[in-house]
Amino acid sequence: QVQLVESGGGLVQAGGSLRLSCAASGRTFSSYAMGWFRQASGKEREFVAAINWSSGSTYYTNSNSVKGRFTISRDNARNTVYLQMNSLKPEDTAVYYCAARQGVGLTSTSRRYDYWGQGTQVTVSS
Numbered sequence: 460q461v462q463l464v465e466s467g468g469g470l471v472q473a474g475g476s477l478r479l480s481c482a483a484s485g486r487t488f489s490s491y492a493m494g495w496f497r498q499a500s501g502k503e504r505e506f507v508a509a510i511n512w513s514s515g516s517t518y519y520t521n522s523n524s525v526k527g528r529f530t531i532s533r534d535n536a537r538n539t540v541y542l543q544m545n546s547l548k549p550e551d552t553a554v555y556y557c558a559a560r561q562g563v564g565l566t567s568t569s570r571r572y573d574y575w576g577q578g579t580q581v582t583v584s585s
C-alpha cells in the first residue's frame with residue numbers, strides 16, 4: 460500500500476524559506492509522477508508542482524504565485540520528494556499535500572492523482 464508522509468511545514472516569517480519533504484513507501488516509484496498541491500483556508504486545492512520520478516522532469520503551475528520561488532526535486536535513494544520554498548509570502552499560507560499518480564505524465568489535475576498524504580501546515584507571518 461502506498462504511503463505518503465509529508466513533513467517540514469511550520470511557522471516562518473515572510474521572506475523566509477522552508478523545505479517540505481514527502482517520504483513515499485509501498486511501491487517502486489520509478490513509473491510514478493509526484494505532485495505538490497496546497498489548500499488555503501476557504502479556498503480550493505491548487506496545484507503547485509510535479510516531477511517525474513524516473514526522469515526528474517518537472518512541471519510548475521502557470522500561476523505567477525510561486526514562479527521562481529518554489530523548486531520541486533526528488534531523491535531516488537531516499538524515496539523522497541521535496542518542495543523548496545523561498546521568499547515566502549503570507550499568501551503561501553496553506554496546507555501542503557504530496558500526491559502520487561501511476562504513469563509518467565505530469566499533470567496539474569488533482570483527480571488524476573491516485574494517492575495523497577495527510578498534508579503539512581505552512582504558515583507565513585507578515
